[in-house]
Amino acid sequence: MKEISMVIxxxxxxDEADEFREKLNRLINSGEKHFALDFTNCSFIDSTGLGVLVSIYKKCMERNGSLKLHSINNPQVMRVFKLTRLDKVFDI
Structure with missing residues (x-):
């Protein structure tokens, strides 16, 4: 299984989320389905960003792929995942 690593x-x-969505959709449409997202540099995520992650997650699952999130070091970013209960959905 080849996993593509991407930095958030x-x-x-x-703006960033829309660009990211387009990039990942192109990769998924070309046959990729395993992704690891690095949140080391991320200090802010909004509802658009969360929506993009959920959308990509669904597409990966439909294709028997995977979406892993790692290095969520910023407490505010992790708090958003916990408040939305997406920490229970995503492989963090």
């Missing part, structure tokens, strides 16, 4: 931007909001 510092501010994962509207």
């Amino acid at each position: 931007s510092e501010n994962f909001a509207v």
Whole structure:
């Protein structure tokens, strides 16, 4: 299984999330389905960013793929995942 690693931007909001969605959709449409997302640099995520992650997660699961999130070092970012209970959905 080949896993593609990607780094999430510092501010994962509207503009960055839209670009990221387009990039991952292209990869998924070309046959990729295993992703590891590095949150080391991320200090902010909004509802658009979360929506993109959920959308990509669903597409990966439909194709028997995987989406892993790691290095969520910022307490505010982790708090957003916990408040939305997405920490129970994603492999963090």
